[in-house]
Amino acid sequence: MQTKVDVAVMIGSGVPPTLRAQGQKACWVVLLNGEQRGTAFSSRDEAEECKAAWQALLRQEQSDRLH
Template identity: 60%
Template sequence: MNSQVDVAAMIGTGVPRSMQAVGKRVCWVVLVDGERRGTAFASRAEALECRAAWLAQLQRCSAA
């Protein structure tokens, strides 16, 4: 089974309160098959790194 792994931006009230408290109004999250996985990221680059890790993990699982 092939899983879809995406990065999505969250804006405004979708941003976790802890990030809003330090002035962040946008964050990025990783979605695996449309479901949020893990934490919210302050930068898109961090989210893309997490996406790459998910893809690698899923590839290892499908190869087993």
Template identity: 50%
Template sequence: MSRRVDIAVVVGTGVPAELRAAGQQICWVGLLDGEQSGDIFQRRSDAEAWRSGQLPPAARHKSGLTA
């Protein structure tokens, strides 16, 4: 069975605190079958690469989303 792989955009207070502190007000989140995979990306191009399976390892930002 194949998994559905998507990305979602996160803005404002949904962006992890350390990214907001660095001035980032938008990020992209990897979704597997509609659930957050734990992968957070600072650039849309990195999220698209993750979705296509061609993500450079240094592009990942591991962090939980803040509420």
């Protein structure tokens, strides 16, 4: 099965209280097959870095299964 990795934006009440307390009105999260994995990020760039790390891990796991 192919795992889908996405970045989604959350706004308003979807932003965790700790980020709202810092004045954040939006945050970004990484989704694997539609389910949030890990923490909320204060920037899209951070979330994209996490997404890339998930994709690399999944590619490695798939490669390991093939060998």
